[in-house]
Amino acid sequence: MGWDEIALLFAGGVLAGCINVVAGGAGFMTFPLLVAAGMSEIEANASNFVALLPANVASLFGYRYELRRPNLRLRPRLALAAIGGTCGSLALLGLGEASFRSAIPWLLTFSTVAFALAPTIKRWLEHKHGFDGRSWIWLSFLLEFIVYVYGGYFGLGMGVVLLALYAMFGHDDLHEANAIRNATITLITLIGIALFAHAGVIRWLPSLIMMLGAFIGGYVMIKFVRSVPQNWVRWGILVWSVTLTGIAFWRYS
Known part of the structure; x- marks a missing residue:
């Protein structure tokens, strides 16, 4: 591995760490770089879990005060994340990812539209039908x-x-929603790393280089996110989501 490749992986990790804190979806930044480093797609996907772990850990530290709020229902969410993440990682190892790739652009389209319309839909349901997402926690x-x-x-x-989903079901505070998101994604990431490492599909050196960059990017960005209005953050997330969707259609269609 040459110095230019090392610099590219590190820089990609820094940018991915920033994106991961603000919007999620940083995997579309790191995954192609890991493939470019000579990995198969499954290796890149597994190594991606390692590369982005520090960004989630840094976010957990940054949102430590929000995580103490009693209305997050964090324990049942962590239990569901553990079970769901385990099932998903085992499915990847057992089935491979080829059949899933064609669905990625459509899933991202749905997620982008859902995020953009969630506040409007929530207000409409509350006004027309008295909908209170907090009463539909099971859904x-x-x-x-x-x-x-x-x-x-x-x-x-x-x-x-x-x-x-968090916005739809009562977590209007974006920082609070980000705290829940980072806690559950961190747990899923740790489980995935354990399973993928046992299966021998992680390439550790490129992953660790990118991990260092992601940690730095995530730690710096969490401080910046708190200093800007939530509406700005929401628009930034939406722009990034649209960008991700366009990349997905270009790459996987």
Whole structure:
């Protein structure tokens, strides 16, 4: 591995760490770089879990105060994330990812539309039907579990879908929603790393180089996110989601 390749992986990790804190979907930044480093797609997917772990850990530290709020229902969500993530990762190892690749652009399209329209739909339901998402927590958990399975399998765009679900079901505070998202995704990532390492599909050196960059990017960005209005962050997430969807159609269609 040459110095230019090392620099590219590190820089990609820094940018991915920033993106992961703000919007999720950083895998579309790191996955192609890992493939370019000579990995197969399954190796790149597995190594991606390692590369992005520090960004999630840094986010957990940054959102430590939000994680103490009693209304997050964090324990049942972590249990669902553990079960769903395990199922998804085992499915990847057992089935491979080829059959899933064609669905990625459409899943990202759904996640982008869901995130963009979630506040409007929520207000309409509240006004017309007295909808209170906090009273439908069982439905939220069911939908989240499906996303957790997907996250263990491939996971690109998972964070965007989760943010849309949290907004729909009562977590209007974007920082609070990000705290839940990072906690559940971190757990899924740890489980995936354990399973993929046991299967021998992780390429450690490129992953660790990118991991260092992602840690730095995630730690710096968490401080910046708190200093800007939530509407700006939401628009930034939406722009990035649209970009991800376009890349997915170009790459996987």
